[in-house]
Amino acid sequence: MEFQDGFPNYEVLAQHDNQAGVGVRKRLMNVFWLLLVVTLIEVGIGWFWHDIHVSTGLSKTWLIVGFIMFTLLKAGYIVMTFMHLGDENKWMRWVILGPYFVFAVYLIYMTTVTEGSYAGKEEHRDLLYPVTKTTAPATPAHHE
Amino acid sequence: MSHAVAKPQGWGGGTSPLGTSHGKLFMWFFLISDALTFSALLVALGFFRHKYAEVWPTSTDVFTHFPFTHAHLPLIYVGWMTFALILSSVTMVLAVEAGHRKDQKSVVLWMGLTIVGGFIFLGSQVWEWWIFIEGSPQGAMRWQWINGQWVEQVFHGANLKYNEYSITPHYANFFFCVTGFHGFHVFSGVVINIITFIMAYMGVFERRGHYEFIEKVGLYWHFVDLVWVFVFTFFYLL
Numbered sequence: 001m002e003f004q005d006g007f008p009n010y011e012v013l014a015q016h017d018n019q020a021g022v023g024v025r026k027r028l029m030n031v032f033w034l035l036l037v038v039t040l041i042e043v044g045i046g047w048f049w050h051d052i053h054v055s056t057g058l059s060k061t062w063l064i065v066g067f068i069m070f071t072l073l074k075a076g077y078i079v080m081t082f083m084h085l086g087d088e089n090k091w092m093r094w095v096i097l098g099p100y101f102v103f104a105v106y107l108i109y110m111t112t113v114t115e116g117s118y119a120g121k122e123e124h125r126d127l128l129y130p131v132t133k134t135t136a137p138a139t140p141a142h143h144e
Numbered sequence: 145m146s147h148a149v150a151k152p153q154g155w156g157g158g159t160s161p162l163g164t165s166h167g168k169l170f171m172w173f174f175l176i177s178d179a180l181t182f183s184a185l186l187v188a189l190g191f192f193r194h195k196y197a198e199v200w201p202t203s204t205d206v207f208t209h210f211p212f213t214h215a216h217l218p219l220i221y222v223g224w225m226t227f228a229l230i231l232s233s234v235t236m237v238l239a240v241e242a243g244h245r246k247d248q249k250s251v252v253l254w255m256g257l258t259i260v261g262g263f264i265f266l267g268s269q270v271w272e273w274w275i276f277i278e279g280s281p282q283g284a285m286r287w288q289w290i291n292g293q294w295v296e297q298v299f300h301g302a303n304l305k306y307n308e309y310s311i312t313p314h315y316a317n318f319f320f321c322v323t324g325f326h327g328f329h330v331f332s333g334v335v336i337n338i339i340t341f342i343m344a345y346m347g348v349f350e351r352r353g354h355y356e357f358i359e360k361v362g363l364y365w366h367f368v369d370l371v372w373v374f375v376f377t378f379f380y381l382l
Contacts, residue, residue, distance in 0.1 A: 006158060010165040011356040015244045024241050032234040039230065039376075043223040046204060046381050064382055071377040075370055082237045082366045084359070089163040096172050104183050111191040119195045 232261020233369040240362040243355025255341040262334035284308035
């Protein structure tokens with residue numbers, strides 16, 4: 001006997017007829033083309049970045065910001081359309097996205113603002129694998 | 145009828161405030177925890193890239209190979225892998241849509257194509273790992289700990305201690321860790337897809353009266369695609 005809590009059958013309520021299916025498929029295909037085009041643009045920028053950098057003088061920061069924007073755009077469409085989170089109700093969306101963003105933002109804060117502020121400095125570099133090729137590593141610590 | 149999901153009537157009972165079945169809700173909870181694991185990996189990658197900024201290689205110099213040709217084609221192969229995964233993602237979402245119409249034949253067809261897409265991606269990743277581990281004929285000079293002392297000699301390819309692409313081993317470590325962990329997810333996704341395919345073919349969902357199982361499996365598969373979008377950007381493009 002299947003578990004019954006008296007709630008509406010959400011599994012069945014999500015169903016639609018052939019008529020509605022045409023529109024749904026069209027929307028899905030549109031998202032697919034969008035993802036494909038954005039990916040092609042990304043690969044193109046990655047390939048020609050050096051030329052773009054030389055001819056327009058754009059800095060690497062703009063490249064990073066642009067790529068992150070493209071990524072978030074693609075991620076948004078995948079989550080909202082392919083994973084149907086856009087079709088769920090408002091509370092469902094918050095329950096899923098809220099906790100995730102709290103932790104994700106904290107992770108980014110931790111590694112950029114706090115730890116990232118000193119990690120790149122010379123005195124904190126790993127002694128085992130020096131960045132200069134000319135000298136042998138000083139301490140052969142844990143090997144073999 | 146389509147999306148006429150009953151609206152929650154406050155807390156009077158009788159409806160779920162989230163308007164979702166238990167199975168789907170808990171699939172989402174699992175995906176959040178998995179997403180945080182991947183976030184931690186990618187954030188750590190960003191941290192190490194920053195720390196070793198001077199010696200971190202550019203992906204356009206490392207991933208330049210394409211099967212059956214020796215031409216210099218940076219990022220094209222990774223672009224192809226992304227395309228394969230997006231394509232298998234769209235076939236998956238079409239399977240979910242067919243499930244909403246209770247169209248068993250289409251569900252089986254789209255699930256089958258999704259499995260094919262998953263195998264194409266996995267095969268591509270195997271080839272990429274092989275090229276990465278094999279390395280170039282010329283290699284690069286690396287200090288290596290051999291027979292109790294540091295020796296500087298040519299090293300080809302990559303392992304967890306040395307790699308020819310960067311002086312720091314973290315580059316190869318992150319490559320293996322991030323793409324490997326993602327690839328393992330793809331692998332388990334393909335296994336789950338095959339089980340779902342067989343269940344759909346046997347008419348299990350037809351007897352059950354709904355195809356929500358496809359939706360839950362689809363959530364996992366799209367999550368795998370979602371993670372790849374981020375890996376693609378943060379490991380390969382930047």
